[in-house]
Amino acid sequence: xxQLIGNGTLITRNANKPLIKDGCVAVEKNxxxxxxxxxxMKASYPGAxxxxxxGGIIMPGLINAHGHIYSALAxxxxxxxxxxxxxxxxxLENLWWRVDRALSTxxxxxxxxxxxxxxxRNGVTTVFDHHASAGSVAGSLFTIAGVARDIGIRTxxxxxxxxxDGKQISDAGIKENADFIGWAEDEQSDMIKAMFGxxxxxxxxxxxxxKCVETAADCGFHVHVAEGIDDLNDSLEKYGMRVAxxxxxxxxxxxxxxxxxxxxxxxxxxxxxxxxxxxxxxNPESNMGNAVGCADILKMMEEGILVGLGTDGYTxxxxxxxxxxxxxxxxxxxxxxxxxxxxxxxxxxNNSEICARFFNNRIGVIEKDALADIIVLEYFSPTPxxxxxxxxxxHFGLCGKSVISTMVDGKFIMKDRxxxxxxxxxxxxxxRQTAEEFWNRA
Numbered sequence: 019x020x021q022l023i024g025n026g027t028l029i030t031r032n033a034n035k036p037l038i039k040d041g042c043v044a045v046e047k048n049x050x051x052x053x054x055x056x057x058x059m060k061a062s063y064p065g066a067x068x069x070x071x072x073g074g075i076i077m078p079g080l081i082n083a084h085g086h087i088y089s090a091l092a093x094x095x096x097x098x099x100x101x102x103x104x105x106x107x108x109x110l111e112n113l114w115w116r117v118d119r120a121l122s123t124x125x126x127x128x129x130x131x132x133x134x135x136x137x138x139r140n141g142v143t144t145v146f147d148h149h150a151s152a153g154s155v156a157g158s159l160f161t162i163a164g165v166a167r168d169i170g171i172r173t174x175x176x177x178x179x180x181x182x183d184g185k186q187i188s189d190a191g192i193k194e195n196a197d198f199i200g201w202a203e204d205e206q207s208d209m210i211k212a213m214f215g216x217x218x219x220x221x222x223x224x225x226x227x228x229k230c231v232e233t234a235a236d237c238g239f240h241v242h243v244a245e246g247i248d249d250l251n252d253s254l255e256k257y258g259m260r261v262a263x264x265x266x267x268x269x270x271x272x273x274x275x276x277x278x279x280x281x282x283x284x285x286x287x288x289x290x291x292x293x294x295x296x297x298x299x300x301n302p303e304s305n306m307g308n309a310v311g312c313a314d315i316l317k318m319m320e321e322g323i324l325v326g327l328g329t330d331g332y333t334x335x336x337x338x339x340x341x342x343x344x345x346x347x348x349x350x351x352x353x354x355x356x357x358x359x360x361x362x363x364x365x366x367x368n369n370s371e372i373c374a375r376f377f378n379n380r381i382g383v384i385e386k387d388a389l390a391d392i393i394v395l396e397y398f399s400p401t402p403x404x405x406x407x408x409x410x411x412x413h414f415g416l417c418g419k420s421v422i423s424t425m426v427d428g429k430f431i432m433k434d435r436x437x438x439x440x441x442x443x444x445x446x447x448x449x450r451q452t453a454e455e456f457w458n459r460a
Contacts, residue, residue: 078392
């Protein structure tokens with residue numbers, strides 16, 4: 019049966035018809051089969067169901083190109099004797115590594131449910147996640163995948179291999195990646211994909227990197243690159259080369275690799291990233307919160323590097339990341355004229371192109387034969403929305419809380435702000451109880 023989503027301003031994010039004033043999208047099963055003016059679409063598909071957007075915005079679902087589901091239960095947590103974290107490495111040691119060591123399957127599952135649901139509420143339909151749970155490695159990715167399948171969200175998962183907890187844990191991380199990659203390949207699903215996760219250069223020995231590269235084979239890597247200055251200093255002191263140079267030496271930089279952050283990289287490293295075809299993921303809010311610096315994404319995009327946008331677990335609202343990406347570049351460069359078009363391009367065109375490297379069908383665009391990941395937003399615009407000023411409304415008008423309906427793969431997961439076939443209240447109540455128990459143990 020055909021579903022129509024119409025009576026709204028349709029922002030397609032395709033070059034042929036970027037905006038249709040009274041637009042409508044036709045969905046059959048899990049794909050977009052047509053789009054156009056509402057009255058024309060109703061005439062073309064007389065037997066279709068109709069979702070009335072009531073003059074709101076209709077647009078492609080949002081893609082989060084880098085997140086950390088495992089961090090969800092840390093919100094509001096106060097750890098005993100953590101010490102005052104004055105730099106990024108201390109933040110990792112005092113908080114995040116302590117959290118991931120304490121996680122059990124129960125907490126991993128709860129974190130996945132609330133993170134995915136929060137994303138759905140903010141219009142996120144695809145999540146690239148980077149997982150860590152040193153105390154519960156085996157089966158952790160399968161637990162998250164089970165939650166994603168239950169909710170119906172699209173996701174790419176990996177486990178971050180690290181030597182920080184010893185060889186036994188790093189080997190377990192390698193095995194978890196390998197097992198999950200094999201399972202995802204057998205599934206051949208466009209809902210769940212796998213990558214090979216690496217934490218960062220400064221927690222990975224040459225021996226472990228060699229094992230990872232051998233095990234991963236043709237699979238792409240999802241790795242933090244030169245996020246903090248200590249990552250760079252460690253690589254220079256131990257290996258006599260910079261972070262991207264070291265990763266390139268092992269063949270980790272390649273077209274299906276997500277090189278996340280890339281803050282402390284120089285001109286030569288940018289050239290290596292470009293030549294390898296690797297993807298860079300920018301996470302502006304997290305970078306500001308951790309005081310690690312600002313990636314020169316404008317230079318990277320100018321060089322032709324595919325730069326996407328993520329949240330790094332800081333939020334699930336991609337509109338927040340969009341706004342922060344715009345503001346941080348203006349602030350750092352001392353130039354209010356920069357970074358106007360680049361952040362929207364990262365969120366929409368580039369994140370969609372990133373998905374094209376990992377998923378079989380088009381995602382993140384309204385066009386025929388693309389997967390039906392569609393969101394509807396309530397937006398009372400004080401000014402006209404035109405083809406030429408769409409990005410202005412993205413920067414200054416829309417936010418995650420504007421989303422009222424979220425469709426993934428042709429199915430409404432949330433309709434008119436109500437989750438469909440999901441007991442959201444119970445999930446959040448269970449999560450609060452699980453978090454309290456977790457806090458007492460962490």
